[in-house]
Amino acid sequence: MTTVGTFRTLALSPPGRRVGSLLRHPRAARVLSWVGFVAAWQLVVPFLPTDLVPTPSEVAVFMWNELRMETVAPHTVYESFSLSFQRLGVGLFLAFAIGVPLGLLMGLRRWADWFLHDFVVVGLAMPSLVWALVAGMWFGFGDLAPVVTVTLAAVTFVVINVAEGVRNVPKELLDMSGAYGVSRYATIRHVIFPSLMPFFFAALRYGLANAWKGLVLAEVWASTEGAGWVIKFWYDAHRSQGIVGYALFFIIVAIFIERIVFGRLSRWVFRWRPSDDRRTPEPEATDRDEAVPAAVPAATPGRQ
Amino acid sequence: MQTNLRPRRPAAPPSPGGDERAARRRAERRARWLWRIAGYVFFVGLWQFTSSFLVADFIVPPPAVILTEMWDIIASGQVWVHFGATLRTIAIGFAIAFVLGSATGLLMGRSRWWEAFLSDWVMATLTTPGLIFALVTAMIFGLGPTGPIVAVVVTSFSYVTVNVVEGVKAVPRDLTDMARSFGRGPAQILRHVYLPFLAPYFFTATRYGFSIAWKIATLAEVIVGTAGIGFMMRQQFQQFSMRGFLAWVLLFFAFALFLERVVLQRRMRHVLRWRPEVAR
Amino acid sequence: MATIKVTDLRKEFVTDTSTVVAIENVSFEVGGHEFVSVVGPSGCGKSTLLNILSGIESATRGTVDITEGDRQAKLGYVFQSARLLPWRSVIDNLLFVQSTRGPQVRARCERYLDMVQLAHTARQYPGQLSGGMQQRVGIARAFSIEPDLLLMDEPFSHLDAITARSLRRELHAMWQETRKTVLFVTHDVSEAVELSTRIIMLARGGRLVADLPVELPFPRDPASDAVALARADLLRRFESLDLLAT
Structure with a gap:
């Protein structure tokens, strides 16, 4: 005979357990992991057989000096990144200028899809390294090779996403607009365009990510300035804190673009979507962690 | 008394409709392959044309x-x-x-x-x-x-x-x-x-x-x-x-x-x- | 034939902002060859009650004893959706819940599959079956562990009316044949009248408001006057109880 028992879940935890439950909080885990990681890195480096691994403090000092424009590299971090961004912007603009018409054609006409599909797939799968090296061989050292690399690395993402978006325009909404006699302009403006938006976003996001990788590689092998080239400079100078420091700049920029630019933009564009935090919490949402059941014994009447 | 539940008109004999659909599918498949091959021919032709008339061989080899x-x-x-x-x-x-x-x-x-x-x-x-x-x-x-x-x-x-x-x-x-x-x-x-x-x-x-x-x-x-x-x-x-x-x-x-x-x-x-x- | 004894059962869900009472001090007893339906509007804690009985959830307060003679009773569960493992064949789904292995266990599973007329699908995957067939596999699975008590959570509510009706008939036959105790949760009063020997009514907030025997002879034809009258009588009674007040 089993008993579920008499429990009160809302009992206050004794003070001794409060510290423990504080540590069990996910936010504590996050803080712990940062502190632990940096501390471990700093402490382990002196014992490594190589002196090519930088300590966090070395990296921090390097980054701080870079930000104050004190650097032995020929260009400051601001100059390098702004040059790279200009190349990225021009290349992406070209990618959209070429990719959007092609994508529309492929989405609207089946023969265009059959004609181009295999080449688009090859373009999607092509490592950006290949684009960078090809562009380097074709155009030599200068601005042209990085820009062409960006365009080549991004254009297939634009084409495939626009084509997919055109095919996904909800037919029942088009039929509804037709049934109510909505004008052609209004249909494009209010039905087709909004349903294409997510695909434009996907094109921009993936195209940008791939283009950025290609750009850095093109700058390494086919340029004499830009963020990628500076990384190569630190590599040749055997200054690993330079590489790690620049990597952190890259991550900061990536997070900035992802969170601030894309986050804001998509929240504004998709403001009509029901947001996640408006959903009411479900009563049975219990903690998946093993920490909680200690207070409530898992009773299994009828079995055990 | 008769119920209204039986089908009003006899179902169309299945064979002609099926044949028609199959024929259309075949035609579509043929068109798809033709366009696909046309795509390859076009790109290889463009490549060949570029290397023989526009730029030097070492830049775009045939x-x-x-x-x-x-x-x-x-x-x-x-x-x-x-x-x-x-x-x-x-x-x-x-x-x-x-x-x-x-x-x-x-x-x-x-x-x-x-x-x-x-x-x-x-x-x-x-x-x-x-x-x-x-x-x-x-x-x-x-x-x-x-x-x-x-x-x-x-x-x-x-x-x-x-x-x-x-x-x-x-x-x-x-x-x-x-x-x-x-x-x-x-x-x-x-x-x-x-x-x-x-x-x-x-x-x-x-x-x-x-x-x-x-x-x-x-x-x-x-x-x-x-x-x-x-x-x-x-x-x-x-x-x-x-x-x-x-x-x-x-x-x-x-x-x-x-x-x-x-x-x-x-x-x-x-x-x-x-x-x-x-x-x- | 198991005995269920529920005493002063209470269940609260605590969220960050509020405490929701799902079941409020419910007591009842079920025993023997009974088919008990738990009826009530949605959100009255029916499913929570079943989850507590089966051990998926724990109670905030109160006791639940499910016994068979002087040992613990064995439970079989039929869910609202079939909950079959889509990557295992039908017969493997039945074998998955068995506590022992062996040829006689397999034979038993096949027998129960045959009882729901699905012996021919044993080697197929659930995805190849219709919704009604999947639910029948779910019922066969619950019977196949030869439980003392069957817990059923609105097993027919996702099915179309015709399939549901034939499944009700099948379930009734299996209950008559195997003489199990059944606790059946539903929001459908007609279904409860057709199948059960007793009806427990819950109101919003998990209060038990009625516990009535259904004294009609089996088989009950849902179209017959006797069943229709019983249903009408029941509905009238429930309307007077103000079930939606919290």
Whole structure:
């Protein structure tokens, strides 16, 4: 005979357990992991057989000096990144200028899809390294090779996403607009365009990510300035804190673009979507962690 | 009294309609192949035209030259040496990454604490450009195969982890509840509910991780390889030999496509045969 | 034939902002060859009650004793959706919940599959079956562990009316044949009248408001006057109880 028992879940935890439950909080885990990681890195480096691994403090000092424009590299971090961004912007603009018409054609006409599909797939799968090296061989050292690399690395993402978006325009909404006699302009403006938006976003996001990788590689092998080239400079100078420091700049920029630019933009564009935090919490949402059941014994009447 | 439930008009005899539909489908398939071939002809023609009339041969070599170059690479046996080297790097690196990533993914998917502990680092490795890992490992391990292997482990690890976490979080609660209410233990739930459910996620992880592994392996070889596809690409690049470079890239493509489409997808169809759309 | 004894059962869900009472001090007893329906509007805690009885959830307060003679009773569960493992064949789904292995266990599973007329699908995957067939596999699975008590959570509510009707008939036959105790949760009063020997009514907030025997002879034809009258009588009674007040 089993008993579920008499429990009160809302009992206050004794003070001794409060510290423990504080540590069990996910936010504590996050803080712990940062502190632990940096501390471990700093402490382990002196014992490594190589002196090519930088300590966090070395990296921090390097980054701080870079930000104050004190650097032995020929260009400051601001100059390098702004040059790279200009190349990225021009290349992406070209990618959209070429990719959007092609994508529309492929989405609207089946023969265009059959004609181009295999080449688009090859373009999607092509490592950006290949684009960078090809562009380097074709155009030599200068601005042209990085820009062409960006365009080549991004254009297939634009084409495939626009084509997919055109095919996904909800037919029942088009039929509804037709049934109510909505004008052609209004249909494009209010039905087709909004349903294409997510695909434009996907094109921009993936195209940008791939283009950025290609750009850095093109700058390494086919340029004499830009963020990628500076990384190569630190590599040749055997200054690993330079590489790690620049990597952190890259991550900061990536997070900035992802969170601030894309986050804001998509929240504004998709403001009509029901947001996640408006959903009411479900009563049975219990903690998946093993920490909680200690207070409530898992009773299994009828079995055990 | 008669009911109104019987069909009003006799169903049309099935054969003509079926024939018509089949004929239309055949015509469509023919059109698709014609356009496809037209696409290939157009691009190869454009290529040939560019190299014979617009630019010098060494900038855009004609297709036939590339083909003979590819044949030379295969016939001389070079292709096996370098593909073997790259494949070995990928196989070792990805195997390690898969085991580590699956374990980490299970841990992160099951426990919020561990998810919070690790997610920043997984995200960081995901967003760091592969070049950074290639350069840092190159600096630490120098010339030779170790650097590329470590670079492959670090980059493909996070792809595996992210996919497994996603899968673990999506494991249907109603099935685990069902298994528990029939008294099944954790080991059985892991084996019969979790693992089969996660199989497609493992495959996605493998596909993404694998394509990343290819790229990072060649990139690392471009920098510090002493053999491998990337090493050959660098050699051709340094000699400004467009001919050799394109030949290696095309071979690389053929091989990667074969591995992904044929080997991996066949395996996937076998494991996912319970799905109605696969069984068909 | 098991005995269920529920005493002063209470269940609260605590969220960050509020406490929701799902079941409020419910007591009842079920025993023997009974088919008890728990009826009530949605959100009255019916499913929670079943989850507590089966051990998926734990109670905030109160006791639940489910016994068979002097030992613990064995439970079989039929869910609202079939909850079959889609990657295992039908027969493997039945074998998955067995606590022992062996040829006689397999034979037993096959017998129960045959009882729901699905012996021919044993080697197929659930995805190849219709919704009604999947639910029949779910019922066969619950019977196949030869439980003392069957818990059923609105098992027919996802099915179309015709399939549901034939499944009700099948379930009734199996209950008559195996003489199990059944606790059946539903929001459908007609279904409860057609199948059960007793009806327990819950109101919003998990209060037990009525516990009535259904004294009609089996088989009950849902179209017959007797069943229609009983249903009408029941509905009238329930309307007077103000079930939606919290």
